[in-house]
Amino acid sequence: MKEIFVTITGFKHYYGKSVFAVGSLIKCVKEPDNAYDSEAIRCEYFPLKKVGYIANSVNTVANGTSSGGRIYDNVKKKFYVRVIFTTYSHIICKIVENTEEVRKEYEIRRQADKEEREELLKLRREPDITKDGRKIEIYANIGNMDDLNSVLYYGAAGIGLLRSEFQYLGRENYPRENELFLAYKKIAETMGEKLTVIRTADLGADKQAEYLNIPDETNPIMGNRGIRLCLDRKRMFKAQLRAIFRASAYGNLALMYPMITSEEEMDEIEAIIREVVQGLEEKGIPYKNIRTGIMIETPAAVMISRELARRVDFLSLGTNDLSQYTLAMDRQNPLLRNKYNDHHPAVLRMIKMVVEAGHAENKRVCICGELAADTALTEEFLKMGVDCLSVVPACILPVRKALRQVDLSQEKINEK
Ligand code: PEP
Ligand code: MG
16 A cells, blocks of 8 residues: 655644644555545544545545645645644645655654553543642543544543534535434433533634625634624524523533623623523423533633623633734734744733633633643643633643643632
8 A cells, every 4th residue: 555654734724733743744545445535545643543634636525624635835846735634623744755764753753652642541540630639620622523432531521612513514504403402412411420511603714614605704704703693693593502402401511602702792692592491491391501601712802701701600711712813813824823922921911811800700711722732831821720621632631641740839829
């Protein structure tokens, strides 16, 4: 079988950042028959045992996302390829010449990754506590049903961010309420007592599907996205809320709203929730009074985080969007890659402000953006008093390792 080696050079979507290291060497093997595309190539990203596919035809559809093919860099005179690992991880790779030297290097790296992974796996059942005994919960972010097993395997406290858009993307029309309900019910039952936070559909901007008919926008990132789109399309929103409330009877679910910028949006949401719940009661459909949370993803939400905290049970910092809106830089613009600094003091200060505002209202504050998985910041977040971190399953163990090395005994923590 023909082997191809590629190295990661960047990301099409931002989401792979915490999992896939730039410079990693990946081996891909051409598979004669596969379900995705006759030209697709099977790749393994060893530390994750993930399988990806090189997208080399315009219509390749993998895990519900379509992607273009090879990219030719006119300046460097080189071909680049896009490797699709999950719905959100489109990784740009450069093909490396398959020489004896490269093969050897790959084996060395593979062995090192294996050893590191074996070490990490020992932490699978260890608690998430700091050296001085402070408990911090680590939750998982998932964007499809396949990730459910790894949430439990790595011992996450629950699901801190279910990116529910996966049921809306890569299809021809809106999902029906019952289809949504069955998926949420399955998740609720699989997770049992463990909490699952379902973020309501965060569509628009980079999450597009043709049937949504979202008119072209000059600035889609600043456009009709997230909660704005849901409040514009109330039928779609109510169907999702009904599905979530119906599924709540089968486990421990919570609701979370993306891209909130004002209390008026919360007024509208609360009215819709009352209507949905009343409808279920009239029909005698069982549901639980589930907890609700707001994602803090915009500077506006940061500035009114105390008011927002009063309206819900918890806050969750969406640092991916918060960073891009604070820095006024599109998180997916490759030209800004070297300028995009999500450790910027403005971003970190905002996180601290939100933790303080949430705690002042006696509410828990989590981080669910990719920064939560950045182990260089784990200690800083814990010092700020962050109550929980929600990361992609592959990052649960590295974050647990980092957290267990932190000693906060000398710190005065602003705790919930
Ligand atoms: C975020 O913005 O940090 C977030 C978690 O949401 P998403 O990345 O899905 O926009
Ligand atoms: Mg976001």
